[in-house]
Amino acid sequence: MSKIKKTLDNVTILFAGDSGDGIQLAGGQFTNNTAFYGNDLSTLPDFPAEIRAPIGTLAGVSGFQINFGSKVFTPGDNCDVLVAMNAASLKKNINKLRERGIIILNTSGFDKRNMRLAKIPDSDDPFDNFDLKNFIVHKIDITKLTRERLQNTDLEKKEIDRCKNMFVLGFIYWIFNRSINSTIIFLEQKFYNNKNILNANISVLKAGYNYGDTSETFSSRFDVKPRKMKKGSYRNILGNQAICLALVSASYKSKLDLFYSGYPITPASDILHQLSKYKSFGVRTFQAEDEISAICSAIGASFGGNLAVTASSGPGMALKTEALGLVFMLELPLIIINVQRGGPSTGLPTKTEQSDLLQAVYGRNGEAPIPVFAPSSPSDCFLVTYNACKIALKFMTPVIILSDGYIANGAEPWNFPVITDLEDFEYEFKKLKFSEKFNPYLRNENFVRNWAIPGTKDLEHTIGGLEKDNDSGDVSYEPENHQLMVKIRQAKVNNISNFIPDQKFSSGSTNSDMIIISWGSTYGVIQSSINELKKNGYDIAHIHINYIVPLPKNIEDILKYFEIILVPEINNGQLIKIIRDKFLVNAIPLNKIMGIPFNSHEIVNKVKSLLN
Amino acid sequence: MSKIKKTLDNVTILFAGDSGDGIQLAGGQFTNNTAFYGNDLSTLPDFPAEIRAPIGTLAGVSGFQINFGSKVFTPGDNCDVLVAMNAASLKKNINKLRERGIIILNTSGFDKRNMRLAKIPDSDDPFDNFDLKNFIVHKIDITKLTRERLQNTDLEKKEIDRCKNMFVLGFIYWIFNRSINSTIIFLEQKFYNNKNILNANISVLKAGYNYGDTSETFSSRFDVKPRKMKKGSYRNILGNQAICLALVSASYKSKLDLFYSGYPITPASDILHQLSKYKSFGVRTFQAEDEISAICSAIGASFGGNLAVTASSGPGMALKTEALGLVFMLELPLIIINVQRGGPSTGLPTKTEQSDLLQAVYGRNGEAPIPVFAPSSPSDCFLVTYNACKIALKFMTPVIILSDGYIANGAEPWNFPVITDLEDFEYEFKKLKFSEKFNPYLRNENFVRNWAIPGTKDLEHTIGGLEKDNDSGDVSYEPENHQLMVKIRQAKVNNISNFIPDQKFSSGSTNSDMIIISWGSTYGVIQSSINELKKNGYDIAHIHINYIVPLPKNIEDILKYFEIILVPEINNGQLIKIIRDKFLVNAIPLNKIMGIPFNSHEIVNKVKSLLN
Amino acid sequence: MKNNNYNLKDFANDQEIKWCPGCGDYSILKQVQSILPNIGISKEKIVFISGIGCSSRFPYYMNTYGMHSIHGRATAVATGLKSSRPDLNVWVITGDGDSLSIGGNHLIHLLRRNLDLNILLFNNEIYGLTKGQYSPTSELGKTTKSTPLGSIDNPFNPISLSLGADASFIARAIDREPKHMRQILIEANNHRGTSLIEIYQNCNIFNDGAFSKFTNKDFKKNNSIYLENNKPLIFGDENDKGIKLDGIDPLIVDLNDKNISVEDLWIHDQKSIEKANILSRFSDINYNYSKFPRPFGIFFQKKRKCYEDEMLNQINFNFTEDDLNKLIAGDLSWNIK
Amino acid sequence: MKNNNYNLKDFANDQEIKWCPGCGDYSILKQVQSILPNIGISKEKIVFISGIGCSSRFPYYMNTYGMHSIHGRATAVATGLKSSRPDLNVWVITGDGDSLSIGGNHLIHLLRRNLDLNILLFNNEIYGLTKGQYSPTSELGKTTKSTPLGSIDNPFNPISLSLGADASFIARAIDREPKHMRQILIEANNHRGTSLIEIYQNCNIFNDGAFSKFTNKDFKKNNSIYLENNKPLIFGDENDKGIKLDGIDPLIVDLNDKNISVEDLWIHDQKSIEKANILSRFSDINYNYSKFPRPFGIFFQKKRKCYEDEMLNQINFNFTEDDLNKLIAGDLSWNIK
Numbered sequence A, B: 001m002s003k004i005k006k007t008l009d010n011v012t013i014l015f016a017g018d019s020g021d022g023i024q025l026a027g028g029q030f031t032n033n034t035a036f037y038g039n040d041l042s043t044l045p046d047f048p049a050e051i052r053a054p055i056g057t058l059a060g061v062s063g064f065q066i067n068f069g070s071k072v073f074t075p076g077d078n079c080d081v082l083v084a085m086n087a088a089s090l091k092k093n094i095n096k097l098r099e100r101g102i103i104i105l106n107t108s109g110f111d112k113r114n115m116r117l118a119k120i121p122d123s124d125d126p127f128d129n130f131d132l133k134n135f136i137v138h139k140i141d142i143t144k145l146t147r148e149r150l151q152n153t154d155l156e157k158k159e160i161d162r163c164k165n166m167f168v169l170g171f172i173y174w175i176f177n178r179s180i181n182s183t184i185i186f187l188e189q190k191f192y193n194n195k196n197i198l199n200a201n202i203s204v205l206k207a208g209y210n211y212g213d214t215s216e217t218f219s220s221r222f223d224v225k226p227r228k229m230k231k232g233s234y235r236n237i238l239g240n241q242a243i244c245l246a247l248v249s250a251s252y253k254s255k256l257d258l259f260y261s262g263y264p265i266t267p268a269s270d271i272l273h274q275l276s277k278y279k280s281f282g283v284r285t286f287q288a289e290d291e292i293s294a295i296c297s298a299i300g301a302s303f304g305g306n307l308a309v310t311a312s313s314g315p316g317m318a319l320k321t322e323a324l325g326l327v328f329m330l331e332l333p334l335i336i337i338n339v340q341r342g343g344p345s346t347g348l349p350t351k352t353e354q355s356d357l358l359q360a361v362y363g364r365n366g367e368a369p370i371p372v373f374a375p376s377s378p379s380d381c382f383l384v385t386y387n388a389c390k391i392a393l394k395f396m397t398p399v400i401i402l403s404d405g406y407i408a409n410g411a412e413p414w415n416f417p418v419i420t421d422l423e424d425f426e427y428e429f430k431k432l433k434f435s436e437k438f439n440p441y442l443r444n445e446n447f448v449r450n451w452a453i454p455g456t457k458d459l460e461h462t463i464g465g466l467e468k469d470n471d472s473g474d475v476s477y478e479p480e481n482h483q484l485m486v487k488i489r490q491a492k493v494n495n496i497s498n499f500i501p502d503q504k505f506s507s508g509s510t511n512s513d514m515i516i517i518s519w520g521s522t523y524g525v526i527q528s529s530i531n532e533l534k535k536n537g538y539d540i541a542h543i544h545i546n547y548i549v550p551l552p553k554n555i556e557d558i559l560k561y562f563e564i565i566l567v568p569e570i571n572n573g574q575l576i577k578i579i580r581d582k583f584l585v586n587a588i589p590l591n592k593i594m595g596i597p598f599n600s601h602e603i604v605n606k607v608k609s610l611l612n
Numbered sequence C, D: 001m002k003n004n005n006y007n008l009k010d011f012a013n014d015q016e017i018k019w020c021p022g023c024g025d026y027s028i029l030k031q032v033q034s035i036l037p038n039i040g041i042s043k044e045k046i047v048f049i050s051g052i053g054c055s056s057r058f059p060y061y062m063n064t065y066g067m068h069s070i071h072g073r074a075t076a077v078a079t080g081l082k083s084s085r086p087d088l089n090v091w092v093i094t095g096d097g098d099s100l101s102i103g104g105n106h107l108i109h110l111l112r113r114n115l116d117l118n119i120l121l122f123n124n125e126i127y128g129l130t131k132g133q134y135s136p137t138s139e140l141g142k143t144t145k146s147t148p149l150g151s152i153d154n155p156f157n158p159i160s161l162s163l164g165a166d167a168s169f170i171a172r173a174i175d176r177e178p179k180h181m182r183q184i185l186i187e188a189n190n191h192r193g194t195s196l197i198e199i200y201q202n203c204n205i206f207n208d209g210a211f212s213k214f215t216n217k218d219f220k221k222n223n224s225i226y227l228e229n230n231k232p233l234i235f236g237d238e239n240d241k242g243i244k245l246d247g248i249d250p251l252i253v254d255l256n257d258k259n260i261s262v263e264d265l266w267i268h269d270q271k272s273i274e275k276a277n278i279l280s281r282f283s284d285i286n287y288n289y290s291k292f293p294r295p296f297g298i299f300f301q302k303k304r305k306c307y308e309d310e311m312l313n314q315i316n317f318n319f320t321e322d323d324l325n326k327l328i329a330g331d332l333s334w335n336i337k
């Protein structure tokens, strides 16, 4: 039976089900397939906070949202397609579906038990409890169909039921007119030593696909336009992955061994996990006893001449505060990554937030300015991390990278580089020239001190956290010297603004109606909001700040063209404090503190209210 | 022989010598005597950084400066009288003496050995190395005179030499026309079980006094005008002492046991030392294994219904960061005192600085606003600490007190209160009313939650650092609830501005030529600068902010009268960032980062340059 | 000593329990809830303080006072609470990561100070909450998320470490032996001083079967030995093996051997630090004891002064307002009239 | 093994030493500077890492590489340095406050991990740099600035604690026995693994005479015992006392007694963890050993794998740029042309 084909610009699908339903795997497979197909895309996983939340409950719902098409900035505000494997997942997500959106329901997930677990009142038809009239609903008994398909295998019921996600995936592939081959290859790798399970999964995947063909369910299939991407090699990438790849690349290009030290914490742990798989690339990873040991051991490694890195999140970053002061005083290179999560305190460990900015900028005893950089998307993590390594080594300074949970676990296509195309590093280990007197705190024209690593003859010296004399490097409590050193260390950091790119407009120009200033993971949603606003005739400028300390030199120049300055942040207003202090402009905040990203309509509405 | 008497408004004396010379003791004695005499006064001790720096060296010089008279704000910029017990102490301090100032020299401290240790070139007359022509110099062989006086005692030479400081003290008493009785009483207490030493000290003290009478040294004696103080009882007080007395008083008035937990660190340790002597006032002190344990144990005590307090400095404060987030989330009362020192990192442990302000205000992960109060002088520590306790208990919140090394160790007369006159406390332990449903996060009209302490029947509950539901107090990851809670916690802190005094002018009015904004230990020097400026016809307004988070409500109103706003700070510009951000005024910084306080001429010059 | 006619349910609350189905934590929760009705302490006097980890969610499920604090610091929080409120009955709930990784220092300091409280160390030899990294008790060579090629950290022996830190009560229990666990919980609570119980707890998601040697019917009796004070050390499928001390060296002996009599065996003596030290190394691969069974029960117990009592001894609460006024006035004050 | 013709002066520098005159730190500095010329390692390969405290100023006075880090963290810094630079010869300098109070956790973790470095723990039973508060090794009842009524914290026994943490080399020395100290320093440096030496150090300003029992000529021989491997435990003014093991219980015996022969005495065996545990409690008032002499020398030594070696074993540095390009490209990539 042939069906109508429609071509669309963008589609957002939300896969939802119990955390045991294999939602993340199905979502991940669809993402890879989509990327391969050439769509632009952005994803947002939503894990339950508990390791194994009780089956069937609202707390146990796992979600995976993907937005894909010809131009994509965010995982999508509302979704076009919602897959709900059980009652709880429908209850939790139904409000995210746009009007006339498509719902695919696994009817056996709506039995009495599931309804009770989802705390939905009893009724004859379970679906009476949902207001489905504005949606296109497809009820499929996926559980039953899967079991029927596998009834002649040796598998246990539990194993059979675990294949349900392949049915959904196959069906979705069919709807979007895709080949199932990428997933077959994946399954072959995953289950290469268990043929029974492999065959079952493939069989159900095909069943799902064929169900589309044979059933009367859909009256149309969709083609989603691929993105016109510039020439190059692409892959999908998560933010934490990109950080790891940047670190390994920086290690290779700088010819310094990579030493990574961390203590597990959500959502930074994956950096430790991934790097510990890179031992074949000369990477040392150290799971320290706590975050203090993590940063201190990294400081030790940096002293020894390694490219040293540590990462953490909220509470763990707080613990690194004292040692951050030390490494600042030592003037040793160090990369500190904060994958931010909802705070304060333990807060909302599995949710995203941008609320550690002021801590990064100001949160130390004494005058201790440290460069702070922030990537704007998963793939941008590569560039920002790589540049952070370059700056850390060139300027003998710690650099803080502020990522967040949304970037860390979100995926997007990435036009990845080859190693030879990456910029070279500029730093050197001090060697003594003939008859020179050595002082570890002697500085070059950029105020950068000598890096003399243990093992180098004749450069024996001791450094520490006490103030030191500018001339000799010895400990000094002299009043004038202290002031001089504070000013020099500040000047060194300020001077980095001469080595970072000038601030560019992401949208608009000095002639635009107003300007939006943003940083971190809000980049995508602001871009898509501005595009939407453009359709309504608004001309909005946007600068997205990747380098927060020091700021690019030309920001003041840019801001003077604007009367209306909006600063949207996923916090209670942090960057805006810096902007107002530095430039004395009446910037206006837009804040969302819900552990989740902005929706574009929130930005659009705010902009409209400011301009009308 | 009778001599001329002169009456002066103010005098500054700097006692200086080797750290073994008993300088601090002599200075302290003179201070008490001076206070008793009715002078206003302010003192500044200057300890060597080392425990026992090598005798006779520059690093070993110990100093004690006292400014006293009819109205005193600071320990004095320049001194009128310099006592120098050895060569190093003269070399180090000669630049502090005003023109035509008096130098009293202990000649035997200028022998070859002492000159060598002070790194002064050899010459026939040691005094050729100093440019003394602009001063009135009195050379006395104090060592010799002391030894002669005690030659008939059984004391060892070491013990005899240790009495030198009494000679100086006696001599100074004579110059300023004082009775030596207060010191005799002190000595009797100190050496009550060693009569030999006692008699020797008294004898030398008298010798010094008599030396003034009998020698031809001075042609005039001085009377320094007492301050017209308002009626009341007075004593001398150091900043750290005042904090301790405020805590004990607050404990008594609030009827809560005091639990103090700390880990030794300069210059906060004395709070631990002093409170541990107050066990007879129901005070528990706990020397924790580190600062993390110090704050966490205090949190435990607060949970148990104590008035809980912890104090530290620079590196130790940094370590408390994570737990500060916890207690903020728990919404338990806690006093955290930061006696600031020179930073960053270990920095300049024995020097003063105001550079932890931004850390106190912003240095935590997540949105965690905590009230920050700062005393302006040693005696002000009492009021600010007492008020911090009141606010902490009334609002169930941690409060950070920012003192500094200068306030901690500086002395001034204090018009102390009697307990009955102190304000009462407003807080209550929750008790369950009949058939009420209990929720620990239910709030009163000031957004303050219930304090239900273990041991209270029927109020069993668990609190923690995860976000919690506004209605039930249970853990909650709901987006809207998180935003609500962040806003409520912020509103609670903001609302405290309704319960702190309105900002008053310390000098000037809305009609003044310009305004100075300050906080912390700069109060005194700014006041004296403004007085000096007044003499030159300048009318300068001054507001000194004791309550930094939240700011008094009327600051914006005040600032709008001024075009020139100067913010002097002993850091690289911190309060000014908050002022500029909040009020968008082009405040101008004046910064000194030398580990020492401002001199008034630095302020005066800056003001003049701004107004001319 | 039954009090207030409590029963288990009085200590449970209506919070939804969020541990994975099958997690060993459930058993521990239940045993604690079972013994509390009988310890003679009113509910409102009982406080559970935890750090962060799966195990540390425990206080949420208790109908008592509780605090879910921060990672590794429950011991420090409890120290402040107990020393300022000696009237309370305080329990610390902690995991192997919480207490031995980030919280190691506070733990050993609490043990040496000896406050009268009970520490339940849920040892699952893994980080549960952060989804499966190795912990300081994970065995050498373990592959986990953070050790794909196997761990290279020699694990702590928590019992040896506690002995070294002068703990005054040290015991071990296991989730699958509820009766034994209840008995140990009661003894720990009766002990005046800090009681540390290491409880083996199966994390069926990230480290399933870590303790199957001691739970599997087929071989648990050969791999474990249950200590009873003043009783000989006997174990084995048929209670047919014993342990003897040859001078300072323990030997495993066969009780079927006619030359061996029960009288010759090592008699467990909870007061002996020397014996406790050797016992703590049983089955430790580092010390030639790998063939020995793993001991459960009370290793060591010692009377020692409690910190909070000594603190209280130094304090005087009976001062008058006048005393305080004098303190404020100091030694040297003057009046302006 | 003499190398590079170094002598003591090569390891001293021109920095002014800022310890108090008479401080025990001077002796330790000198002994270290004396042995370094002979350990066969070039000066530029030697690194001293310290925390904060009087003792921690040590690196400033050494003409080697050094870092004066932050309070309690020298062990953590050294862990990162040694594991990433196994070629270096690393020494940790720390005080009793630095290593056992704030730094206790990093210390025990370093001991269990067993990196090949040497820890010199300057134990003066006081906080020197902060001017005289009690430390975790101060004796019960001690009055100090922070304990005007006497301390109530049971002190750590650093040797027992280290044994509990699985240290692979544990020794004790004292500032006033320079020759013995040098010998121990050399043995510690020769040991592959973490060597902990507790060095008694007199703080003549804030805790003068804390160790006079072991330094005063009149009674030091009765109060201390110097351990030598494979030698019997003998001490006393006239070498007239010995220690015997009665089963598991040590006894002090009089060698003048004719019924006692040297053959019966406890033979020191550095490999025995059981014996080391008992030795560590000698003279400990908590355990009925208060009459026993305080041991000096090597308590325990054990061969165990070093962390940095195991780390290196898992690492491969021989990858190509192509391998790296493949890693970046991942399993699934595509080209847009």
Ligand SMILES: Cc1ncc(C[n+]2csc(CCOP(=O)(O)OP(=O)(O)O)c2C)c(N)n1
Pocket: A263, A264, A265, A266, A291, A315, A316, A319, A346, C052, C053, C054, C055, C056, C070, C071, C094, C095, C096, C097, C098, C099, C122, C124, C126, C127, C128, C129, C130, C135
């Ligand atoms: C300061 C800090 N660092 C890290 C974390 C992340 N974290 C939470 S629990 C945990 C370890 C859990 O292991 P364990 O203590 O053994 O408890 P379990 O979950 O196994 O019961 C970690 C590392 C945190 N919450 N806070």
Ligand SMILES: Cc1ncc(C[n+]2csc(CCOP(=O)(O)OP(=O)(O)O)c2C)c(N)n1
Pocket: B263, B264, B265, B266, B291, B315, B316, B319, B346, D052, D053, D054, D055, D056, D070, D071, D094, D095, D096, D097, D098, D099, D122, D124, D126, D127, D128, D129, D130, D135
């Ligand atoms: C984080 C932090 N807390 C506290 C201090 C203050 N402090 C410096 S040294 C020291 C203890 C010194 O004692 P110890 O380690 O025994 O060394 P000693 O001076 O006796 O050699 C303390 C508490 C600090 N520098 N940093």
Ligand code: SF4
Pocket: A051, A052, C018, C019, C020, C022, C023, C024, C025, C054, C055, C124, C128, C129, C202, C203, C204, C205, C206
């Ligand atoms: S992850 Fe492991 S320890 Fe945590 S609740 Fe699940 S089974 Fe229990």
Ligand code: SF4
Pocket: B051, B052, D018, D019, D020, D022, D023, D024, D025, D054, D055, D124, D128, D129, D202, D203, D204, D205, D206
């Ligand atoms: S205070 Fe004590 S430990 Fe510190 S240098 Fe002086 S004598 Fe040595």
Ligand SMILES: [Mg+2]
Pocket: C053, C095, C096, C097, C122, C123, C124, C125, C126, C127, C128, C135
């Ligand atoms: Mg665990």
Ligand SMILES: [Mg+2]
Pocket: D053, D095, D096, D097, D122, D123, D124, D125, D126, D127, D128, D135
């Ligand atoms: Mg010490």
